[in-house]
Amino acid sequence: MFKKMEKAKQIENSWDSLVAGVRAGNVRAMARLITRVEDREPGWKDAMKAIWPHTGNARIFGITGSPGTGKSSLTCEIAAELVSRGLSVGIIAVDPSSPFTGGALLGDRLRMKKIFNLKDIFIRSMATRGMLGGLSQAARDVVRIMDAFGKDIILIETVGVGQDEIEVVKAADLVMMVCIPGQGDGIQALKAGVMEIADLYIINKADLPGTDEVMADIQGMLELSSEIGYPVAPVLKTSALKNQGIKDLVETLLTHQAGKNKQEFKRGIQVKEEILTLMEREVFRSIRSRWEHSGELAEAVQQMIDKKKDPYSTVTEMLDHILKE
Amino acid sequence: MDQKKMNMEKKIRVLVAKPGLDGHERGAHVVAYGLRDAGFEVIYTGLRQTTKQIVNTAIQEDVDVIGLSILSGAHLSLSQKVIEGLKTQDAEDIIVIVGGIIPEEDIPLLKAMGVCEVFTAGTPVSAISDFISASISSN
Ligand SMILES: Nc1nc2c(ncn2[C@@H]2O[C@H](COP(=O)(O)OP(=O)(O)OP(=O)(O)O)[C@@H](O)[C@H]2O)c(=O)[nH]1
Ligand SMILES: [Mg+2]
Numbered sequence: 185m186f187k188k189m190e191k192a193k194q195i196e197n198s199w200d201s202l203v204a205g206v207r208a209g210n211v212r213a214m215a216r217l218i219t220r221v222e223d224r225e226p227g228w229k230d231a232m233k234a235i236w237p238h239t240g241n242a243r244i245f246g247i248t249g250s251p252g253t254g255k256s257s258l259t260c261e262i263a264a265e266l267v268s269r270g271l272s273v274g275i276i277a278v279d280p281s282s283p284f285t286g287g288a289l290l291g292d293r294l295r296m297k298k299i300f301n302l303k304d305i306f307i308r309s310m311a312t313r314g315m316l317g318g319l320s321q322a323a324r325d326v327v328r329i330m331d332a333f334g335k336d337i338i339l340i341e342t343v344g345v346g347q348d349e350i351e352v353v354k355a356a357d358l359v360m361m362v363c364i365p366g367q368g369d370g371i372q373a374l375k376a377g378v379m380e381i382a383d384l385y386i387i388n389k390a391d392l393p394g395t396d397e398v399m400a401d402i403q404g405m406l407e408l409s410s411e412i413g414y415p416v417a418p419v420l421k422t423s424a425l426k427n428q429g430i431k432d433l434v435e436t437l438l439t440h441q442a443g444k445n446k447q448e449f450k451r452g453i454q455v456k457e458e459i460l461t462l463m464e465r466e467v468f469r470s471i472r473s474r475w476e477h478s479g480e481l482a483e484a485v486q487q488m489i490d491k492k493k494d495p496y497s498t499v500t501e502m503l504d505h506i507l508k509e
Numbered sequence: 510m511d512q513k514k515m516n517m518e519k520k521i522r523v524l525v526a527k528p529g530l531d532g533h534e535r536g537a538h539v540v541a542y543g544l545r546d547a548g549f550e551v552i553y554t555g556l557r558q559t560t561k562q563i564v565n566t567a568i569q570e571d572v573d574v575i576g577l578s579i580l581s582g583a584h585l586s587l588s589q590k591v592i593e594g595l596k597t598q599d600a601e602d603i604i605v606i607v608g609g610i611i612p613e614e615d616i617p618l619l620k621a622m623g624v625c626e627v628f629t630a631g632t633p634v635s636a637i638s639d640f641i642s643a644s645i646s647s648n
Contacts, residue, residue: 194602212599215571223519286520287545293566294555300562306569311520311550 199231206333207238211306214333218308221325232325238332242274245337245437246353246381248344249362254388255341256295257424258362264299265434266337272304274330276323278342278352281311288312292341306330320351321461327355353381354454358440360384363402365394383417384436390421390429471506521645522550522572526563528591531581532556536630540576540608543634549641560587564594567603573645576637579609580630585618592623604644608632 195205195212202220205213217235221228245262247255256277263273277292288311299305308326323340330338342352344361353359361382385402387395402419410416418436422429475481480502487493525541527534534556541553552570554562567575579587588607595603607619608628616627626640 195599212568212571215569219522219571225519281550282545285546285548287548288550289541289545290550290552293552297554297558297562300565301559307566309550309552309570313520 199227199234203231203234206235206329209334214306214329215308218326218329221329222310222322228325232328235328235332239328240331242327242331242335242338244327244356244358245339246356246359247339247341247362248350248353248359248382249386249388250364250367251343253362253364253367254424255343255362256292258386258388258422258430259292259339259341260296260299261422261424261427261430262434262437263296263305263339264302265430267299267302267304269434271336272334273306274327274333274335274338275305275307276310276326276330276338276340277307278310278312278323278340280343281313283314286314306333306335320355321458321465323352324355324458350381354457358383358437360386360437362386362388363398364389365392365398367398383440385417385419386433387419387421388424391423391426395421475502520550521548521574521641522552522570523574523576523641524552524554524563524567524570524572525576525578526554526558526566527556527578528558528560528563528587529579529581529583530557531579533580536580536609537578540578540634540637544576544638544641547634547638547642549638560590560594563591564598564600567595568598568600572603574604574606574641577605577607577609579607579611582610584609584611585615585622588619588624589622604641606637606640608637 195210195216196202197216197220199217199220202213202217206217217231221231247259247262249255259275259277263275266273275296277290277296279288279290279292281288290309290311292309293300293307296307300307310323310326313322327338327340340353340356342350344350344353359381361384363385364387385406387398387402389395399419399421406416406419420429420433420436422433424430472481475484484493484498484502488495488498523544525537525544527537537553541551545551552566552572554566558566563575563577575591577584577588577591584607588605592605595601595605601623604625605623606626606628607624608630610630611619611627619627625644628637628640
């Protein structure tokens with residue numbers, strides 16, 4: 185095995201050459217850089233520092249909604265339409281990791297086959313990897329790498345159920361909420377937490393009966409929320425299956441301009457959240473690895489199992505100890 | 510120390526792909542779910558993939574391993590095309606394994622063209638996940 189590896193033709197794996205590769209439009213370098221950054225290999229922050237100056241050109245669209253509403257199928261159609269308009273597209277498709285095994289089945293590509301071989305399309309599947317808030321940071325990093333590569337548009341697909349999944353679309357400039365006919369009750373359930381982030385509603389599967397009903401539900405809900413000050417988001421009908429309404433949708437996406445104030449407000453929240461998340465994870469990472477290496481953590485766990493100590497005083501003591509240094 | 514072992518956040522990524530025209534997805538499903546349960550990140554792309562789609566997907570997803578599920582009898586030519594595709598894209602470090610209905614006498618031929626391991630129909634998924642874990646950590 186090792187012998188085969190030595191001879192194998194593969195890319196130069198150093199941070200410098202990967203960053204340079206991304207800048208030069210090398211797909212394999214981009215894919216590898218994403219992996220190393222996602223895995224948080226030592227040096228990842230310096231690599232992102234080098235990527236940073238080359239970002240800010242791409243537009244980032246989030247696509248969320250309940251399981252099975254057709255997000256991947258729509259993403260595929262939107263991407264194909266964007267490419268036909270001469271744009272280069274990156275797709276990030278997020279699925280949950282199992283909290284028990286850490287494994288994940290990433291199946292969004294199933295519905296995107298027809299764009300696999302388009303050279304202007306790059307698709308990356310990502311698992312949530314279980315760390316709350318961590319995903320949105322990792323997704324943001326992937327967005328930036330694609331941006332620095334030269335992607336014009338980046339689409340992020342996430343299931344809109346868990347907090348983690350909703351977090352991720354906060355990395356987007358514009359968020360589409362995908363609904364389907366027959367989802368009337370679902371609309372009610374979606375309200376909390378999602379209302380605030382959706383800029384655009386899509387009723388997909390509009391080839392099925394019940395489209396007008398769900399349209400009325402959504403508009404009713406939007407009317408209510410406009411009374412408490414939310415801007416009224418557009419509602420569009422599509423059928424990813426029959427390729428209907430896609431051109432209109434893409435037109436709306438490309439011309440959508442949120443009010444400047446809202447945009448700046450949102451930007452402020454995003455940046456603040458990013459800094460805090462990064463800080464939180466770095467502090468946690470360094471404290472945890474110190475505790476683990478010094479054996480203090482194992483010791484504390486044992487003391488708790490033996491009922492010699494409670495978790496509250498353990499944490500307080502450990503923190504006091506660190507802050508004194 | 511090996512960086513991969515040291516880094517807790519490193520995940521092994523596997524592409525489970527079905528090249529060619531056979532329409533039997535069950536085996537690939539079992540493997541995909543089994544590998545997920547073994548803690549891998551599994552990218553599943555469904556039936557009837559062209560070898561070019563498989564190579565492109567493997568590169569974009571930067572997988573460590575490609576598992577080809579082939580029941581159609583065309584395993585020799587399909588595997589050959591995937592391995593050549595990887596070579597032309599400087600991606601020979603991606604490990605290729607093959608599973609499905611593979612006659613005994615073809616196994617050495619597959620290995621000679623660069624397939625790392627062959628799992629014939631009925632192999633428990635744990636044997637596949639053990640092989641993958643061992644191959645990746647020995648790099
Ligand atoms: N009738 C109809 N079916 C559709 C349409 N779009 C998608 N589907 C079907 O809906 C199912 C789910 O589609 P996906 O694109 O995988 O949905 P998704 O929201 O990405 O699903 P998850 O990622 O699993 O949450 C598939 O069987 C699609 O063929 C549509 O416009 N009309
Ligand atoms: Mg999907």
